[in-house]
Amino acid sequence: xxxxxxxxxxxxxxxxxxxxxxxxxxxxxxxxxxxxxxxxxxxxxxxxxxxxxxxxxxxxxxxxxxxxxxxxxxxxxxxxxxxxxxxxxxxxxxxxxxxxxxxxxxxxxxxxxxxxxxxxxxxxxxxxxxxxxxxxxxxxxxxxxxxxxxxxxxxxxxxxxxxxxxxxxxxxxxxxxxxxxxxxxxxxxxxxxxxxxxxxxxxxxxxxxxxxxxxxxxxxxxxxxxxxxxxxxxxx
Numbered sequence: 001x002x003x004x005x006x007x008x009x010x011x012x013x014x015x016x017x018x019x020x021x022x023x024x025x026x027x028x029x030x031x032x033x034x035x036x037x038x039x040x041x042x043x044x045x046x047x048x049x050x051x052x053x054x055x056x057x058x059x060x061x062x063x064x065x066x067x068x069x070x071x072x073x074x075x076x077x078x079x080x081x082x083x084x085x086x087x088x089x090x091x092x093x094x095x096x097x098x099x100x101x102x103x104x105x106x107x108x109x110x111x112x113x114x115x116x117x118x119x120x121x122x123x124x125x126x127x128x129x130x131x132x133x134x135x136x137x138x139x140x141x142x143x144x145x146x147x148x149x150x151x152x153x154x155x156x157x158x159x160x161x162x163x164x165x166x167x168x169x170x171x172x173x174x175x176x177x178x179x180x181x182x183x184x185x186x187x188x189x190x191x192x193x194x195x196x197x198x199x200x201x202x203x204x205x206x207x208x209x210x211x212x213x214x215x216x217x218x219x220x221x222x223x224x225x226x227x228x229x230x231x232x233x234x235x236x
Contacts, residue, residue: 002234003122003149004180007140007172009164011128013156014185014213016063018228019123020221021213022152023070025230031120035067037081038107038143039127039134042088059084063125070221073119082110091140092133102134104142111147121234124149130171141175150180150236152210157197158188165201180236181210183228189215208232 006022008015023033040061064081071080083102085094095102111124124147126132132140144151151172155165165182172179182205184198191197194212202209211228213219 001119001122002236003124003147004152004233005144005147005149005177006123006125006152006154007130007144007168008126008154009129009156009161009168011132013154013187014183014219015125015154016066017213017219017221017224018152018154018183018185019125020066020070021224021228022123022230022233023067023121024221024225025228026121027070027072028225029230029234031072032118033070033072034075034114034117034119034122035071035080036111036114036122036124037061037064037067037127038111038124039083039085039091039102039140040064040081041085041091041094041127043084043086059086066221067123067125071119073117075114075117079113079117082114083107090132091127092135095135102138104134104138104146107134107143108146123152130168141171144177145175148177150178152233153179153182155182155184155201157184157186157194157212158191161197162200166204169205169207179205179207181208181232183210184212186213186215 006015006019026033043059043061068080087094126140130141155161213224213227
């Protein structure tokens with residue numbers, strides 16, 4: 001099974017859009033796909049989702065639901081997103097507000113049912129950026145290291161993206177993980193010199209560009225998948 005951890009340079013840079021796009025591209029190649037959102041903050045009760053057997057009191061996250069809708073191998077929501085937090089804030093603060101403490105080891109153990117599901121292609125989507133805290137000592141990076149799979153880095157194309165991209169790539173490498181490729185996702189519709197920014201990062205990153213997703217007014221994974229070259233991932 002090909003498995004990748006999807007990380008972003010920040011929150012709201014399009015990790016889910018890129019994840020769904022890659023899942024759609026993998027499905028188009030006839031691959032069996034699964035996904036995992038270990039921790040999701042910003043959950044609501046009673047959202048519509050494919051598994052109608054869930055009670056309306058279940059906390060559900062839109063990004064996790066998008067992943068659930070995109071995969072070919074059905075996963076119950078509680079397996080795809082084992083840690084669901086209601087406040088749309090940093091996960092460690094959201095957990096404290098719910099009188100709990102997150103731990104990388106416990107989160108990793110809760111992901112085992114999803115990890116054991118047979119598929120050809122699996123994506124694990126992080127929350128926020130690479131150094132988002134889980135508790136006083138651990139960050140999302142500690143959890144990613146436990147999964148020990150190559151990383152897909154999503155760079156939100158906006159002012160400051162070069163610095164954010166280079167720092168994120170440096171942190172990932174320092175933590176001992178390999179970046180399999182990066183995606184330039186344009187989140188600022190009026191960003192100037194986009195191509196020059198992408199070229200700057202391409203020259204400095206020692207891993208391939210999987211694609212540039214332009215600003216989409218109504219983004220969808222199927223549309224975004226047209227801009228990605230999944231073969232560069234599958235060849236890893």
